[in-house]
Structure formats: C-alpha cells, structure tokens
Amino acid sequence: GENVEQHPSTLSVQEGDSAVIKCTYSDSASNYFPWYKQELGKRPQLIIDIRSNVGEKKDQRIAVTLNKTAKHFSLHITETQPEDSAVYFCAASRDSSYKLIFGSGTRLLVRP
C-alpha cells in the first residue's frame, strides 16, 4: 500500500546549524507534499508544501526539494533557532484524493 518513510527519527543540531529531514514515498502518482510542524502538546501546522510540477520551494529559512524520479523529498532548515525545536512530519498525497499519508515524524532539537 501507500507508504511514506521519514528519516531520521531524531535530530539534534547546534543553534545556527542546518537541519535536513528526508522522506521517501511509494505511490508514484503522489503530487502534493506538505510538511507539518508540531510543537509539544499542540496541533500540527503546515510550514511549507510543494507540488510535483516544481523541484524546490523556499520560504525564508525553510526550503523543500523534490526528486520525482527517486520519489523522495527533503526539508531543509537553515540557521536553526531553539524555537525550531519540534516534531516535523512529511506527507504525500494525490490531487483530488485529499488523503494525506504521513511519515512517522522527526523530533528536532536545536541546542542553544
């Protein structure tokens, strides 16, 4: 069935360093790839998304890259700050299915 694998499960970086989280999806028809951030005890919130017609998208310190051939996509956070500490989830979906398949999450810790 449809599956999204996410690595690493935990990631610890020094403040100011970059963090990279990688996801691989199984459904080749997937064309929408959002990333959600969930702070402790709070609801997940969308931080960035990408559609399959582009290879990269940036929003300030956050960027997402997509490799359709290899069926993987990555989240890049530059100049990390302590407030970036959270659990990050990737997901994949086909347009019009509205069904998101989530990865298992990455717990990011940014050390001051």
Next chain:
Amino acid sequence: DGGITQSPKYLFRKEGQNVTLSCEQNLNHDAMYWYRQDPGQGLRLIYYSQIVNDFQKGDIAEGYSVSREKKESFPLTVTSAQKNPTAFYLCASSRTGGFNYEQYFGPGTRLTVT
C-alpha cells in the same frame, strides 16, 4: 484558536464503553478528517469526508464510526470494538476542488481508556 475546535481536551472512559469525540469547523471547508496519533508514530487516517452525508474509511477504521450530517460537524465514535483506543485524536478540515489544499488541525482530544 478559532476555525476548528475539538472537545473535550481530555477524556477518560472505562473499557467497554463507546465514546464520541466532537469536531466542529467554521472555515466553510467541505472536507474533514480524523487522525489518530500514537507516541513515536505519524498521524494515521481513521475516516475522512469530502462532502456532507458521505465519508470513506482511512487506514485504521476498524472499531470507529463517523457521521457527517452537517458541513460544520464530523463526530467520531470510538466503539468498544477498538482494541487499543487510548491515543491522541486529531480532527482536520480542508478546502476541496481538484487540488490538495492545506489541512487545518484542531487542538486534539486525548482519550484514555482503562
């Protein structure tokens, strides 16, 4: 925190009892979703609905039931048939229209069954 609400925040039940979790949204979204979140795991889809009076099973629908009688409301019932009901339950909603749109999540309900 308007937009999509869930109640209650914490819920305790005895084993063998059915329990209904509330989810309401005032975003005028057509689609609504229920996810289950367990420690160390991602969000798993229980049920989703793209339009009133219609809903589809997700990946882990066994032991759960839903209804979608109103656009604004999508209650989830956790039945006694659900073997491991203790979990954090998240409701979400989104626009529809051919493309995928952002899913907005509620604050969640933490259910404990003993």
